[in-house]
Amino acid sequence: MFRTFLIAVISLLIFGRCAQQVTPTGGKKDSIPPGLLESNPVNKTLNFKGKVVELFFDEYVIVDNINQKLVITPEADNPYSYKLNGQSVRLTFKNEFKDSTTYTLNFGDAIKDFAEKNPAKNLKVVFSTGATLDSGRVYGTLKDIRTSKPIFDALVGLYNISDTLDIAKQKPYYFSRTDSSGNFSIENVQTRNYRLIAVDDKNRNMLYNAKDERVGFLNNEISAGADSVSYLLDMFLSDNTPLKVQRTLPRVNNYAIVFNKSVERVAVNFVNKDSLPYLLENPTTLKFFNVEPHPDSTIVKLTVTDSLGASAEFDQKIAFQAQRGKERQRDPFSISTEPESNKPLTTDFRYKFVFNKPVKKLGADNIVLITDSLTHEPLSTFPQTWNATHNELVITAKSFAKDSVKWDLPKGSIISVEGDTLPKTLFKHPHLNEENYGQVQGRLVNADPAVKYIVELIDEQFKVIATQFSNTYTFRYIPQGKYQLRATQDLNGNGRWDTGEAKAGLQPEPIFFMPDKFLLKANFELNDINIILPKNQ
Known part of the structure; x- marks a missing residue:
């Protein structure tokens, strides 16, 4: 009998110790944050001279990234350590606090309950090392x-x-x-x-x-x-860091200069009366192309201007890598357009070809605009404008096509400065059907007549859909969707928004929003969609 009893007791002890303890399931989830029972010092204590602050809560708590989340004002420059003890958190500071100063310890969400991680709300302790609290x-x-x-x-x-x-x-x-x-x-x-x-x-x-x-x-x-x-x-x-050359990338076919920040424009002056084609490949990279004949190295003076209008000058030596082997491996010649292919075109349209290399030869008579099976108009019949680096061509044209418009670029019609060409390329655009688009019309109320304004129609992702430079505006051929309007005071009249600079005390050009978004439907006209500017802006 005694032996049986003893075996039963031993079994209970063994299995009792091996059993895993778990939180009971079911029941309502705890959503109540930990409550502060008391603090030492008490909130709004005067003449505090200690170096320890302790908080006591009504339940077990954890500390979450307190070194990042605890905000002590004014800036104390007083290192501390903390100790968590169940339902209390103790901060021990290295030094005494500055005399006759009111301090605020704002814990944010650094202290949470143990079970559900609910953060304590509005957890803050204020004390003064002097006789009064600052108000x-x-x-x-x-x-x-x-x-x-x-x-x-x-x-x-x-x-x-x-x-x-x-x-x-x-x-x-x-x-x-x-x-x-x-x-x-x-x-x-x-x-x-x-x-x-x-x-x-x-x-x-x-x-x-x-x-x-x-x-x-x-x-x-x-x-x-x-x-x-x-x-x-x-x-x-407002990136006001000084412009500098971050690195250079010499290759056989080209030489890239990479700046440390985006630049608006670059002026290039060849010192040795030499010349190389070049372009601003992206906002931070200026690329020179290796074309024959040229000396082993070329010296250029660069005047670079950033988005703040600050300029810097650099003397730069352009030296390409030596060629190895018989053939030089060139980057592929590519083209893009604005608007992109398959985007609709109106009867009167502005079109841009963008190349990744400067263009040496353009066969404008061979490139044609096709509006129907019988109408083929050569590019040479339309007004054209090249940019300074000869890699962007803007065309203004008119088409009476009923269905679609095509640009046909035969192989060999465009030659880059490196002597390569594009394969036969076709860009197709549907003719814009006005019934599928809407129109927005309005004006700036309280506009200063002495100031120029930039009015932008933007979508819900703040992408600029259309821009006008007037106190009254009409945006035509806008796809159905939700939009907003914003107006910029163009104080210097340069046609763009200019940011400010904190170090110089320069504020950015003011921007005003129409506070409410509006829905534009297809084949609808919205009138009196006005931006009301504050008076005496």
């Missing part, structure tokens, strides 16, 4: 100037006023981050004047990287009072 507040909204969309998780900073302020090297004194609606609020700040500046801060180092981070700022100082106004900052990309 200043600065709040507002950030949006992208080109899309008018709110910007999430951008750094908004209050900077001490200085003639030598450099946001690429100096962190803000107070700061906050925007929510999903682009809103920010910086609270418990000293009541005085600051510079208000926002940056994307993608790498979260609290410094401005002009290469790939947007920036927004106010030119004037702001007052951080208890009754502050709401500020709206337009964010824009």
Whole structure:
């Protein structure tokens, strides 16, 4: 009997220890975030002199990336370590906090419950190392100037006023981050004047990287009072890094110069009275072509201008690789068109041929526009314009075709500077049926008569569908879809939007949106689709 009892007890112990413990299934999912029971110091404590901050919760919690998510303002430059102990989190700082200063510890979503990972909401501790709490507040909204969309998780900073302020090297004194609606609020700040500046801060180092981070700022100082106004900052990309040659790519057939950023235009001056064909292959790459005869090396002076209008000059030696073997391997000669093949054409149309190499010879009498079986019009009968590097040809033409239009390019009709040609190529476009398209008409209300404007029709992905340079506008032959209008003040009259530059205190050219999108249907005309500009813009 005793032996049987003993075996049963041992079996229970063995299987009890081996059984896996699991969370009970079923029941309602816990969606309640952890609640803060108390903190040490207590919120809004005065004369705090300690180096430890501890939080106590009503359930077990975890810590998630607290070094990234905990925001301490003003910038303390005070390293800390943390310890998680079940239902509490303890922060131990290396140094005491600066005297007579109000500090805010905003934890964001760094602390979550153990079971369902629900983040604690609005978790913040405020204390002062002096006898009073600072009561200043600065709040507002950030949006992208080109899309008018709110910007999430951008750094908004209050900077001490200085003639030598450099946001690429100096962190803000107070700061906050925007929510999903682009809103920010910086609270418990000293009541005085600051510079208000926002940056994307993608790498979260609290410094401005002009290469790939947007920036927004106010030119004037702001007052951080208890009754502050709401500020709206337009964010824009402004790569003001100096232009330089990043690398060169010498080959047998060509020599490429790659710049560190996009350039708008390049002027080339051949020093030795030599000459080589060249083109701007893409916004960052200038390519020279090796054609015979030429010396072993060619010296050129380059004047390069970026999108901000800043120019730089370079002396560059062009030296091709030596040829090995009998045949030189050339890059294939290619062509593209604007509009693309199969896109409809109106009766009066503008057409562009784009080549990947400069063109040496064009047989304009052999290239024909075919509108029907009997009508073949040579390219030579239409007005033509080449660009400076002879790789883009613009044609204005008219066609009365009923169904489609074709460009027929026979083999050998176009010869590049490298002596190669295109195979026989045919570009076909349907004739545009007006019943399948709509029209939008409107005007700029409150437009300044002394200022030029650029009005753009954009789709839901902010792609520009059509552009007009007038206070009144009519967009014809627009496909059915949802659209929006935006107007740019072209302050310098150069026909494009110009960005700003934070270091120079230069704001971008203002952009105004028609706030609501509209649906354009086929064979419909929408009138009085107006953009109402603010008065005294």
